[in-house]
Amino acid sequence: MTTAAAKFKKDVRRVTADLRHRRIINAALDGYAVKRDQKKALFQDWAGARRLAAATKYEAINSLDRCLEQFARGLESRGAKVHWASTGQQACEIIVGILKQRNARSVVKSKAMTAEEIHLNEALARAGLDVVETDLGEFIVQLRDEPPYHIVFPAMHLTRGEIQETFRKRLGDAPSDNPEELTMVARRVLRQKYIQADAGITGANFAVADAGLISLTENEGNARLTGALPRTMITLVGIEKVIPRLEDLALFLPMLATVGAGQLISGYNTLYGGPRQPGEPDGPEEYHVVLLDNNRTRLLADAEKRDTLHCIRCGSCLNVCPIFRNIGGHSYGTTYCGPIGAVLTPVLKGLQEWKHLPYASSLCGACTEACPVGIDLHHHLLEHRRAAAGTKPSWWQKLAFKLFAPVAASKLLWALVTKSGRLGQKLHPIVLGTRLDPAYVWTRTRDLPPIAKTTFKEWWRRTRP
Amino acid sequence: MTITLFIPCYIDLFYPRVGMAMVRILEKLGHKIVCPESPSCCGQPAFNTGYWDESRALAVKVLDQLKDAEVVVIPSGSCGAMIKVFYPVLFAGTPQEPLAKEVSAKCYEFAQFLVDKLGVTDLGAKFPHRVTYHDGCHSLREMNIYEAPRKLLRHVAGLELVEMRQTVCCGFGGTFSAKFPAISTAMGEVKCDLAAETGAEYIVSSDSSCLMHIQGLIDRQRRKLKTIHLAEVLAGDF
Amino acid sequence: MTERENILSRIREALRVPAPQPLGMTETPLPKPEDHRRVLPKVGPSESDRISLFAANAEELRARFVVLPAIEALESEIRSMKDAEGWTRVASHRGELTDIACAKLGVPVLLTDEGYDKTELEACQAGVTECDALIAQTGSVLVTSRGSGGRALTVLPPHHVVLARRSQLVADLPEAMALMRKKYHPNYPSMISIITGPSRTGDIERILVLGAHGPKKLTILLI
Incomplete structure (x- = not known):
């Protein structure tokens, strides 16, 4: 077993047995589901909206080169500087370079999973920069030195009491566990950071090709402030974020908010097209957009799984996933968790090291059903398993399946299995529930039904000669 | 018509009554039943685990047994989905591809067959209990079966159908239940909690594999619920 | 080769193999605004439909939406807000409606048009701005850095007051x-x-809190 797999199994055993965790996550996501369904019902045709969204992302991803060039041209025409990074390390170097050149010391950052993916905060810290997350959930997990728990709700696993404790320890300010008061503490602390910050870093939800605009979705206004106050603004964007036309936002903004957070549209959807323009009162002097590949072109090269680049990071596959709901976001040990993480990670970080993620699924398909852009998520998990078994099979599983085929295909051998099974079950109580039990993985938590006195086939032979 | 049954391994060994119930219902409706004695497995465990060659080794035998059938009926959405949905994928690009598609086209899950193919919804059954229905994920999302079993249940005398507030996987997932028993068990507990919330006495399903997992948990945890396959409810023999 | 060329050539190489169509799709027609309109939430055809939908959305969003009968009512409406909340400093920008609203307010008005000091703007209790449009379907206000006094004015002060004309309310x-x-x-x-x-x-236990970073209050005056 790989180290990632061993850690996964260990974490999974702990979290699945944690009934308090189960209660917190289910309560949060059940509340989300009610709101999501209310908003979905406002659409005249949700299924149609999904088809349109899938078609639009299909178009964007399958003309990605043209979309990106058009996108960059639009931005550059307004004086933005567009950088291209093949790897996460390159992107970090570019961003650190910009900040050094601008003599920046303190940086405000609005939530960006892409930045988590390339470990940007660590790179900035190594370069001696002071970086603070401004999204409340991200701010909380940053104070706790934790990665985000969920790609949309980073602190959903924490109770108000735990957050109060974190604020008391790290900020010395936590008047009560009231969510409103705690939020106001964060607001006060972060306002000062904004006023002092030399640079702001954001992610992007969409890159609008034909207009050359970044689109950023949020509710708090933290990204708005990040783009408004500092002298330098940097946006890190994965190359798959493109949509072809400005008009496409009319579809994507409400869909993202509906499945992402149970809102018809998010609080702030902001388009950025460059640094401060002539005649504008404020805004950054410099605007840098860093386009990140980091193995996305590897996904693109896999035509069958290319649709994974349609992902708009709404988190809806996580929210409906019974695996995610029971093992939690941290057990995955990856930037992207849940079904989309289980599909992406083996491609981005290596199949053999991460194949346990596609195997840790009942293939129930709730993710595929929930995906607003029609990614065939659970079938991709199946495909990953096939590739994993094909390139490096487990010898005993292969042998077991090889032996099973002729047994299941033969009337005689199957009858023999039935008979020996009955005998085995007579002896089973001796080892039942112990490590010697060959069915231990099942019987540790579940009873096994007895083999019937007369099996169907025995009955059939007897009654229909 | 002549109906070929495909009886999966766990129904043969653990739940023969499900197969018998199905035979009785279909014979009562005036059909001739045939049932190949082998193979006993559709090859799904190997397929879902990624061992497609090994799965095909079994699946070709299944195709061979079913190729001359008029229709194939399976008391399981999971094995049904394997033959109907995944055989064409498994055999894509092989000489058996046309045969896999042909068998796929005449393959039905039991409830789907009764309601959609035969147009039967009332079998005159009686089951005076409060029940909730568990959708096996393969039935629901691979075979798109939702209404058929409910239509059948609504016509059962004395039966009260109460829906769970969430449609969610029970956590069986084939080899998943053995590879990740902790997750599988947690999912099963959530499922049992949801079913218990409805106040139902029975969880009814068209998938004995899900029920084996759920019943296994119920027995171990001494919960009050009981499980029963749809065919047994409809045959009224208990 | 530059990284730009590297990335673009990897993309072009990858796209030589076509991808299967997305789920449930047989062809990929390029979606148009009419297609979007067919699937998105419905908006009635008349102006009063738009106004009542905007009002309903605003209420759900906890924004205050007031339809003023005439432009003459604007001055007194703003003044009564000032009195009720005890504003001592207000920020705004040059504009037909904002000029009227701020003319006789009786408190110092920071105009952002020619640049401003961030800490001074931060000290203002309200930001009064115009907008490019109101959107009935979602209860949204569309502002730009060009037409609404820059980037910060619409987000930094704790109360954002938007002034809009009826003609600006789009469906x-x-x-x-x-x-x-x-x-x-x-x-x-x-x-x-x-x-x-x-x-x-909603980051703490999914409980809604207003005023996380931006304005705690949003008032929209339709003239």
Whole structure:
């Protein structure tokens, strides 16, 4: 077993047995589901909206080169500087370079999973920069030195009491566990950071090709402030974020908010097209957009799984996933968790090291059903398993399946299995529930039904000669 | 018509009554039943685990047994989905591809067959209990079966159908239940909690594999619920 | 080769193999605004439909929406807000409606048009701005860095007051996007923001809190 797999199994055993965790996550996501369904019902045709969204992302991803060039041209025409990074390390170097050149010391950052993916905060810290997350959930997990728990709700696993404790320890300010008061503490602390910050870093939800605009979705206004106050603004964007036309936002903004957070549209959807323009009162002097590949072109090269680049990071596959709901976001040990993480990670970080993620699924398909852009998520998990078994099979599983085929295909051998099974079950109580039990993985938590006195086939032979 | 049954391994060994119930219902409706004695497995465990060659080794035998059938009926959405949905994928690009598609086209899950193919919804059954229905994920999302079993249940005398507030996987997932028993068990507990919330006495399903997992948990945890396959409810023999 | 060329050539190489069509799709027609309008939430055809939908959305979003009978009512409406909340400093920008609103307010007004000091803007209790459009479908306000006093004015002060004319109330998102294109393409303002309700967060136990970073209050006056 790989180290990632061993850690996964260990974490999974702990979290699945944690009934308090189960209660917190289910309560949060059940509340989300009610709101999501209310908003979905406002659409005249949700299924149609999904088809349109899938078609639009299909178009964007399958003309990605043209979309990106058009996108960059639009931005550059307004004086933005567009950088291209093949790897996460390159992107970090570019961003650190910009900040050094601008003599920046303190940086405000609005939530960006892409930045988590390339470990940007660590790179900035190594370069001696002071970086603070401004999204409340991200701010909380940053104070706790934790990665985000969920790609949309980073602190959903924490109770108000735990957050109060974190604020008391790290900020010395936590008047009560009231969510409103705690939020106001964060607001006060972060306002000062904004006023002092030399640079702001954001992610992007969409890159609008034909207009050359970044689109950023949020509710708090933290990204708005990040783009408004500092002298330098940097946006890190994965190359798959493109949509072809400005008009496409009319579809994507409400869909993202509906499945992402149970809102018809998010609080702030902001388009950025460059640094401060002539005649504008404020805004950054410099605007840098860093386009990140980091193995996305590897996904693109896999035509069958290319649709994974349609992902708009709404988190809806996580929210409906019974695996995610029971093992939690941290057990995955990856930037992207849940079904989309289980599909992406083996491609981005290596199949053999991460194949346990596609195997840790009942293939129930709730993710595929929930995906607003029609990614065939659970079938991709199946495909990953096939590739994993094909390139490096487990010898005993292969042998077991090889032996099973002729047994299941033969009337005689199957009858023999039935008979020996009955005998085995007579002896089973001796080892039942112990490590010697060959069915231990099942019987540790579940009873096994007895083999019937007369099996169907025995009955059939007897009654229909 | 002549109906070929495909009886999966766990129904043969653990739940023969499900197969018998199905035979009785279909014979009562005036059909001739045939049932190949082998193979006993559709090859799904190997397929879902990624061992497609090994799965095909079994699946070709299944195709061979079913190729001359008029229709194939399976008391399981999971094995049904394997033959109907995944055989064409498994055999894509092989000489058996046309045969896999042909068998796929005449393959039905039991409830789907009764309601959609035969147009039967009332079998005159009686089951005076409060029940909730568990959708096996393969039935629901691979075979798109939702209404058929409910239509059948609504016509059962004395039966009260109460829906769970969430449609969610029970956590069986084939080899998943053995590879990740902790997750599988947690999912099963959530499922049992949801079913218990409805106040139902029975969880009814068209998938004995899900029920084996759920019943296994119920027995171990001494919960009050009981499980029963749809065919047994409809045959009224208990 | 530059990284730009490297990435683009990897993309072109990858795209030589076509991808299967997305789920449930047989062809890929390029979706148009009419297609979007067919699937998005419905908006009635008349102006009163738009106003009542906007009002309902605003209420759900906890924004205050007031329809003023005439431009003459604007001055007194703003003044009564000032009195009720005890504003001592207000920020705004030059504009037909904002000029009227701020003319006789009786408190210092910081105008952002020619640049400003961030700490001074931060000290203002309200930001009074115009907008490019209101969107009935979602209860949103569309502002730009060009037409609403810059980037910070609409988000930094704790109360954002938006002044809009009836003609600016559009039906839906497709119409708002079309308006942006018509008005600006390709010379877009450096920031365009669709604001929907006051600033909010649910990051602590999914409990709604207003005023996370931006305004705690959003008032929209339709003239």
